[in-house]
Amino acid sequence: MDTIVSIPREGISDQLFVSVGSEGTIVGIDPVLHPGRVLQFGPDGRIVAEADVSRLPSPGIPFFNLEGEILIPDERYGMVQVLTPALEPVGTFMTVENLQVALVLPSGDMVVNALSTTPARVRYALHLVTPGDDRLMSMDRPDMRLLTLGNSFRLKRFLALRDRTSFWSAHATTYRIDHWDVSGRLVESLRRDAPWFEGRETRSLARLEPPPADLVGLDSDSEGRLWVLFSVSDLEWKGSWTPTWALS
Incomplete structure (x- = not known):
């Protein structure tokens, strides 16, 4: 049976990743x-260790390589800090700027989802990166006519x-899952029409109606x-929404 770990809300914000x-x-x-700081949690969900990652201006969601090391990406500038499982620093390397999500392949290369500002890469969603190497291969280029600043x-x-x-x-934004090989070839696309997941083009802060379902994760x-993995609103969604600003 899988173990369920609950992280107490005390001392933790709702921005925990x-x-x-x-x-x-x-x-x-x-x-x-x-x-x-990067935090490590024990089986009871409480913080058992932490490490300083303040050299990263915008630390993003941690991920792991096949050796169990912890990689902390900087979302803005593309630096990745490597830590041991005991949170001891190993080193850093550079990758694509504006990194959102990363996956370490068995070869040691990484696939990253990054909103690159480099002109040749700016409209690609995925990039194959070798740590410590400036060369990369980009893939997954949506129709440029459909992309604007508002729906990136x-x-x-x-x-x-x-x-x-x-x-x-x-x-x-859509219930579509692509199967890629590491050469950048799209093998197949899986699509599903689900009445509870309409998808959306932008992320809106407006809460005049129930927030739409969000696709929030993927695993095998x-x-x-x-x-x-999806997040969906419940019947009490209004009570969970606290506006931070308003126009009058």
């Missing part, structure tokens, strides 16, 4: 109440390893099954 390693290691970033969320992807030579990529298990 966590990742779980293959050995059950739970690490997270809380930019509100623990800025510049179209480029958001969630990643999961499929096997040693390919991976899954889920779109944030040891039996090859693909798990797609």
